[in-house]
Amino acid sequence: MDIKVLYINLTDETFEIRVRNDLKRYLGGTGLAFQLFQEEAKIDREPLSEEQPVVISSGFLSPYFPTATKSIAIFFSPLNNNLGESHAGGRLSLALKLAGISALVIKGKCNSLKYLIINDGIVKFQTAEHLKGLKATETATYIREKESNAGLRSILRIGPCGEKKVAFSSVVVDTYRHFGRLGLGAQFGAKNLKALIVTGSGKEEPKPDNIKGYKELFEKLHKTVIGGSMKKYHELGTAENVTILNELKALPTKNLQENHFERIEEISGESLAEFSLTRKFACAGCPLGCIHIATVRRRFDKEEEWERVDISYDYELIYSLGTLIGIGDRTLLLSMMEKIEELGLDAIYAGVFLAWVVEAFKKGLINSEDIFVDSIDFGDYENLKTVLKNLVFKDNEFYILAREGVHKLTEKYGGGDFALLAFNNAIAGYHTGYANLLGQHIVGIRNAHTDNGGYSIDQSCRDINDIKFIIDKLYEEEIFRSAFNCTGICLFARKVYDIETLQQCINSLNIDFDTHDLMDLGEEIYLKKLAFKIKKGFNLKEYKFSKRFFETTAMGKSLDEALTYEGVKYFNEMVMEKMKRRGLLP
Numbered sequence: 001m002d003i004k005v006l007y008i009n010l011t012d013e014t015f016e017i018r019v020r021n022d023l024k025r026y027l028g029g030t031g032l033a034f035q036l037f038q039e040e041a042k043i044d045r046e047p048l049s050e051e052q053p054v055v056i057s058s059g060f061l062s063p064y065f066p067t068a069t070k071s072i073a074i075f076f077s078p079l080n081n082n083l084g085e086s087h088a089g090g091r092l093s094l095a096l097k098l099a100g101i102s103a104l105v106i107k108g109k110c111n112s113l114k115y116l117i118i119n120d121g122i123v124k125f126q127t128a129e130h131l132k133g134l135k136a137t138e139t140a141t142y143i144r145e146k147e148s149n150a151g152l153r154s155i156l157r158i159g160p161c162g163e164k165k166v167a168f169s170s171v172v173v174d175t176y177r178h179f180g181r182l183g184l185g186a187q188f189g190a191k192n193l194k195a196l197i198v199t200g201s202g203k204e205e206p207k208p209d210n211i212k213g214y215k216e217l218f219e220k221l222h223k224t225v226i227g228g229s230m231k232k233y234h235e236l237g238t239a240e241n242v243t244i245l246n247e248l249k250a251l252p253t254k255n256l257q258e259n260h261f262e263r264i265e266e267i268s269g270e271s272l273a274e275f276s277l278t279r280k281f282a283c284a285g286c287p288l289g290c291i292h293i294a295t296v297r298r299r300f301d302k303e304e305e306w307e308r309v310d311i312s313y314d315y316e317l318i319y320s321l322g323t324l325i326g327i328g329d330r331t332l333l334l335s336m337m338e339k340i341e342e343l344g345l346d347a348i349y350a351g352v353f354l355a356w357v358v359e360a361f362k363k364g365l366i367n368s369e370d371i372f373v374d375s376i377d378f379g380d381y382e383n384l385k386t387v388l389k390n391l392v393f394k395d396n397e398f399y400i401l402a403r404e405g406v407h408k409l410t411e412k413y414g415g416g417d418f419a420l421l422a423f424n425n426a427i428a429g430y431h432t433g434y435a436n437l438l439g440q441h442i443v444g445i446r447n448a449h450t451d452n453g454g455y456s457i458d459q460s461c462r463d464i465n466d467i468k469f470i471i472d473k474l475y476e477e478e479i480f481r482s483a484f485n486c487t488g489i490c491l492f493a494r495k496v497y498d499i500e501t502l503q504q505c506i507n508s509l510n511i512d513f514d515t516h517d518l519m520d521l522g523e524e525i526y527l528k529k530l531a532f533k534i535k536k537g538f539n540l541k542e543y544k545f546s547k548r549f550f551e552t553t554a555m556g557k558s559l560d561e562a563l564t565y566e567g568v569k570y571f572n573e574m575v576m577e578k579m580k581r582r583g584l585l586p
Contacts, residue, residue, distance in 0.1 A: 407419065
């Protein structure tokens with residue numbers, strides 16, 4: 001199985017495919033993407049400089065095994081001025097493989113707004129000037145109607161926030177999937193890239209040598225996925241966690257001034273399933289169907305004229321656009337999700353941004369002249385929505401800074417003590433204890449909840465104050481996930497695909513790869529990423545947590561600030577020694 005990388009230069013509109021079998025040991029996904037990124041990145045240039053690369057890699061096991069649906073993007077994040085990484089499902093990973101491509105490396109900048117069509121490795125550059133300012137949803141509608149290969153292609157596009165280079169803008173993938181975290185949408189905008197379409201005939205798709213053995217393994221895994229513990233993702237999905245975390249008093253509410261929401265019954269997973277859920281569907285190559293779609297019915301004319309809008313929801317959106325900003329009405333919550341989709345924003349970050357705005361306004365740090373609304377409060381749907389739209393349409397000092405991120409607003413206006421950030425990334429919806437806090441802020445290579453399951457460790461740890469044990473568990477899981485994310489298997493299936501099973505899957509595709517190699521690869525990738533972040537300015541010794549994390553109890557217990565920093569010190573000493581052994585430090 002050759003590793004074929006499509007290099008695209010937007011500036012001079014050229015492209016070429018290079019066989020990179022020298023990178024085979026990195027498999028695909030995050031390992032391959034980071035290695036390619038390192039080769040091209042200009043560490044001394046600004047994140048949105050046109051020389052900076054965007055790398056998108058298909059998972060190695062996509063589309064050969066159930067739930068192997070993920071593609072990984074690695075880029076310079078304008079949000080943290082450092083390493084950016086985001087994962088997306090949908091059809092993209094399959095489309096890349098059908099096109100005979102393992103990864104894309106995109107450099108340069110289009111001379112005007114354009115979209116690209118990639119078909120079997122051939123790239124066409126099309127004008128997108130007529131799409132300027134269009135919502136992400138409208139852009140997709142235009143492309144679906146104009147371009148061919150419906151059903152086989154994957155469509156990536158940005159909304160108006162991406163065009164404005166908002167540092168927390170997303171790239172929407174197909175329908176309801178996203179490269180959400182850390183600002184890939186801003187990278188597309190900086191490159192004048194409105195959309196990217198990938199399609200292929202599958203002519204070069206490699207076949208396993210042992211078809212019988214491959215089929216037996218596939219069928220075994222297929223049965224496990226649809227018949228085992230993963231069924232919960234098809235039923236209520238991650239929205240099930242809303243009620244659970246609320247009862248645990250671990251659900252960030254009203255900018256984490258509170259840990260539970262009084263109107264939770266209205267927006268819980270159970271409530272959405274009963275009153276709003278209309279269908280479920282799956283990413284290409286997944287039999288599960290965990291994507292939950294709600295339908296909002298609303299009047300658009302006095303004469304009993306109605307429209308229906310389908311909106312994808314999950315736990316993180318209910319948290320960030322519901323409890324965190326005080327919205328407890330189902331219809332308004334879903335409408336806020338729709339607005340995020342249209343603008344092309346990271347939903348988690350948008351919620352953290354809005355929550356900070358409300359508290360900063362209430363404390364007199366900002367005023368109505370800054371945000372162009374007379375007043376704002378938690379639960380104030382109309383004005384919260386207006387603030388989001390103003391990211392595109394207002395160019396005063398406040399919104400220019402807001403486009404760079406909440407950390408830039410705190411530098412100007414204050415309020416850093418209640419900004420819910422982890423190395424400038426927005427925190428996910430868990431306030432469970434030390435493992436979650438250290439997992440997102442310190443150990444997590446993307447500073448995100450998907451790097452490790454800190455929230456789960458908090459709930460199962462017998463001694464919540466054993467900070468070294470917590471760090472060791474976080475690191476162990478981080479290494480596993482670093483290897484796991486090379487394969488493209490969805491993290492929901494991480495208990496189905498343990499190391500031994502991953503080894504069998506990889507070997508069935510004609511590559512010899514033992515368990516030790518896989519875990520060693522995971523640690524190598526993780527430490528290389530961490531070394532890159534440190535070289536670019538991430539300083540563990542000087543890292544500061546927002547005071548808010550220690551002011552609100554987590555599952556009924558206060559977190560000790562001094563103990564948290566002991567965890568940072570222990571982790572820093574541990575990884576410095578590991579990087580030194582691998583020759584990754586100067």
